[in-house]
Amino acid sequence: MAKPVETVETPAAEGHGKQTWPLWEVFVRSSRGLSHVHAGSLHAPDAEMAVRNARDLYTRRNEGVSLWVVPASAIVASDPDAKDEFFESPKGKDYRHATYYTKSEGVKHL
Amino acid sequence: MSGESATRITPGNAFRPEDVAAQVAQGLQVGEDVAEYALRLGDDALILAQRLGWWISRAPELEEDIALGNIALDQIGHARSFLTYAGAAWGKSEDDLAYFRGEDGFRSSYLVEQPNGDFGKTIARQLVISVYQHELYSRLVASTDATLAAVAAKALKEVDYHRDHAKQWTLRLGDGTEESNRRITAGLVSVWPYVDQLFQDDELIERLDGVAVRPSELREPFDAYIAAVLAEAGLEVPQVPNAMTDKSRRRHSEHLGYLLAEMQVLAREHPGATW
Numbered sequence: 482m483a484k485p486v487e488t489v490e491t492p493a494a495e496g497h498g499k500q501t502w503p504l505w506e507v508f509v510r511s512s513r514g515l516s517h518v519h520a521g522s523l524h525a526p527d528a529e530m531a532v533r534n535a536r537d538l539y540t541r542r543n544e545g546v547s548l549w550v551v552p553a554s555a556i557v558a559s560d561p562d563a564k565d566e567f568f569e570s571p572k573g574k575d576y577r578h579a580t581y582y583t584k585s586e587g588v589k590h591l
Numbered sequence: 592m593s594g595e596s597a598t599r600i601t602p603g604n605a606f607r608p609e610d611v612a613a614q615v616a617q618g619l620q621v622g623e624d625v626a627e628y629a630l631r632l633g634d635d636a637l638i639l640a641q642r643l644g645w646w647i648s649r650a651p652e653l654e655e656d657i658a659l660g661n662i663a664l665d666q667i668g669h670a671r672s673f674l675t676y677a678g679a680a681w682g683k684s685e686d687d688l689a690y691f692r693g694e695d696g697f698r699s700s701y702l703v704e705q706p707n708g709d710f711g712k713t714i715a716r717q718l719v720i721s722v723y724q725h726e727l728y729s730r731l732v733a734s735t736d737a738t739l740a741a742v743a744a745k746a747l748k749e750v751d752y753h754r755d756h757a758k759q760w761t762l763r764l765g766d767g768t769e770e771s772n773r774r775i776t777a778g779l780v781s782v783w784p785y786v787d788q789l790f791q792d793d794e795l796i797e798r799l800d801g802v803a804v805r806p807s808e809l810r811e812p813f814d815a816y817i818a819a820v821l822a823e824a825g826l827e828v829p830q831v832p833n834a835m836t837d838k839s840r841r842r843h844s845e846h847l848g849y850l851l852a853e854m855q856v857l858a859r860e861h862p863g864a865t866w
Contacts, residue, residue: 533658
């Protein structure tokens with residue numbers, strides 16, 4: 482452990498020599514059987530400290546039984562400007578929803 | 592601090608200060624010696640919490656503000672339980688003891704009274720106190736005094752995290768940059784003269800055989816744990832003389848009076864105020 486602290490220069494602090502820790506995304510699982518849900522983000526010098534900071538920031542009120550932290554830089558996101566071509570297709574395709582279909586005659590237990 | 596509802600919000604049966612207060616209200620008898628011992632434990636936790644609270648808004652990063660704040664709140668919780676229990680011997684509440692005792696009524700150790708200094712010194716102090724408290728509470732759970740044992744059992748899990756926090760930072764500061772190494776080294780040197788007091792037995796401890804944990808028994812496991820952490824961090828155990836302290840904890844460092852003035856002023860200006 483004890484890797485050298487990896488820091489990044491933030492735009493706001495450029496030229497002032499102020500460095501900040503990298504950003505991590507936090508996922509909390511609130512109880513057994515549920516999946517981890519994105520809770521927010523935080524700064525930490527490395528992965529081990531990120532888990533600890535996540536514990537301090539996001540499980541203060543008994544919110545979780547398990548935590549994941551992921552370097553924010555490792556997340557690949559869809560492009561917000563490409564919303565139309567990405568998410569337009571399913572619109573109007575009601576037949577992809579179960580409620581679109583009517584019950585067939587003779588099916589008793591639906 | 593006192594006066595909260597006894598209704599539980601969190602699930603489970605964690606032993607809370609309110610549970611101690613309920614036992615006291617039902618007529619639990621607390622002997623003078625046990626109360627004096629509980630004062631020592633409670634005052635260390637209370638004074639440390641007051642010191643750590645200063646860091647909120649001042650730590651190197653927002654995340655660390657909250658980490659130190661959480662540790663301070665855990666310690667406040669332990670202090671509330673111990674002081675509520677101690678107060679039962681004299682008909683005093685936790686607030687009476689926290690806010691309306693003078694300096695000579697406190698039983699805190701020199702170590703927790705030491706000023707925060709920089710982050711390196713605070714981490715050095717945290718390392719010492721959390722390793723000490725961990726050894727202490729892990730034995731106090733076997734006390735013949737059921738209340739002390741129950742408070743220790745709850746506190747132990749929290750102190751386990753405090754110790755981990757201090758260890759993680761000691762490793763990073765020691766093995767980080769030249770500057771971080773310089774600061775943690777200076778921090779260790781400045782708190783080390785006050786380590787010895789934590790491990791001194793006195794007549795009170797002798798009288799409380801089976802109830803209290805004998806401080807001298809904790810020194811060996813403390814030294815072993817500290818030596819391992821410092822070696823991993825590339826740091827050395829400071830070789831400095833012990834400060835003049837007081838094993839009965841009736842005398843204090845010059846810093847306590849100022850700390851109490853700040854901690855107590857509001858309660859004394861507005862006695863009984865609630866918000």
